[in-house]
Amino acid sequence: MSAPIPTTLDLPDEAATIAAALRLAPVLTVGDVIALSGPLGAGKTSFARALIQARAGAAIEVPSPTFTLVQTYELETGTVWHVDLYRLSGVGDITELGLDEAFATAITLIEWPERLGAHLPEDALSIRFETAGAGRIAHIASGSRPWTW
Ligand SMILES: Nc1ncnc2c1ncn2[C@@H]1O[C@H](COP(=O)(O)OP(=O)(O)OP(=O)(O)O)[C@@H](O)[C@H]1O
Ligand SMILES: [Mg+2]
Numbered sequence: 157m158s159a160p161i162p163t164t165l166d167l168p169d170e171a172a173t174i175a176a177a178l179r180l181a182p183v184l185t186v187g188d189v190i191a192l193s194g195p196l197g198a199g200k201t202s203f204a205r206a207l208i209q210a211r212a213g214a215a216i217e218v219p220s221p222t223f224t225l226v227q228t229y230e231l232e233t234g235t236v237w238h239v240d241l242y243r244l245s246g247v248g249d250i251t252e253l254g255l256d257e258a259f260a261t262a263i264t265l266i267e268w269p270e271r272l273g274a275h276l277p278e279d280a281l282s283i284r285f286e287t288a289g290a291g292r293i294a295h296i297a298s299g300s301r302p303w304t305w
């Protein structure tokens with residue numbers, strides 16, 4: 157049975173972030189875009205890593221794409237792009253990254269999605285991590301279509 161994804165999630169520790177990623181992982185299909193925002197160290201990569209490992213069915217290495225901007229994973233369950241736009245130098249780079257291909261053929265996880273401005277697909281699921289004491293709170297917005305998990 158699937159349920160609407162809640163608009164806020166309490167994530168008191170990293171295990172809770174990983175549990176949320178494990179819950180979202182199996183419902184994703186090609187064309188889905190997940191925008192992961194929040195300040196440096198908020199847990200965006202932790203969430204993406206757990207999600208990718210869940211879809212891989214193994215604890216594969218998932219490095220932060222801070223310097224490469226994009227890491228792609230050709231998995232049996234479909235292709236996943238893990239994108240980190242923190243170091244994106246200009247809007248011109250967006251087309252060079254080939255994100256349009258990702259949006260059409262892959263599941264796309266994007267850290268620092270605000271760098272895309274209007275290039276972020278409007279049906280993306282937005283998850284914004286906020287620090288709350290030693291833990292985090294995730295604020296979730298569904299965009300132009302409903303999301304369930
Ligand atoms: N819910 C949580 N509560 C407490 N710590 C957490 C939680 N989720 C993740 N962390 C911790 O936050 C730290 C930073 O995580 P991570 O590298 O994923 O951040 P990030 O948002 O990707 O940062 P950057 O913007 O630099 O890419 C890690 O040490 C991780 O263990
Ligand atoms: Mg990161």
